[in-house]
Each structure stands twice: as C-alpha cells, then as structure tokens.
Amino acid sequence: MSGRPVKRSLTLRGHRTSVSLEDAFWRAFREIAKEKDIPINVLAGDIDAARDPKTGLASAIRVYVLTWYRRKG
Numbered sequence: 001m002s003g004r005p006v007k008r009s010l011t012l013r014g015h016r017t018s019v020s021l022e023d024a025f026w027r028a029f030r031e032i033a034k035e036k037d038i039p040i041n042v043l044a045g046d047i048d049a050a051r052d053p054k055t056g057l058a059s060a061i062r063v064y065v066l067t068w069y070r071r072k073g
Contacts, residue, residue: 005058010044019044019058028065 005020021029033040044061051060 011041012045012048017057019061021058021061025062025065028069029061032065032068 003022005022006026007018007020008026009016009018011017029043030040033043036043044057047060047064048057051057
C-alpha cells in the first residue's frame with residue numbers, strides 16, 4: 001500500500017476535476033458510495049456542495065470518510 005496520494009478524475013455537476021487521495025481513502029470512498037448505492041461522482045458532488053469554500057475537496061473527502069467510519073464503529 002502506498003502512502004502517496006493518487007490523482008483521479010471526478011465529474012462534479014458536469015465538469016471534470018481531479019482529486020488526489022491516498023489509496024486507502026480511495027478504497028474507503030468507493031465503499032461508502034457503494035454502501036449508499038450512489039455513484040462516486042454523486043457522493044463527491046454532495047461533499048463538494050456541503051464543504052466550506054476554504055476547505056479543499058480532497059480534505060473534505062478525507063474528513064467525510066473518517067467521520068463515516070467513526071460513526072459506524
């Protein structure tokens with residue numbers, strides 16, 4: 001497992017953007033989208049819409065993933 005962020009493309013509200021996350025966060029992010037039965041782009045769009053404009057999308061996704069698993073535990 002690599003600790004280095006991996007850049008991947010997402011589509012948010014019709015426009016492409018790239019997000020750099022570590023492999024563990026990408027896997028967890030996909031698992032959450034699957035559990036919620038929504039596409040990963042929809043989940044990313046929801047997180048993007050809810051985040052503080054001063055917070056980067058990658059950081060917002062990491063916090064979302066962390067919060068999701070803390071609530072489950």
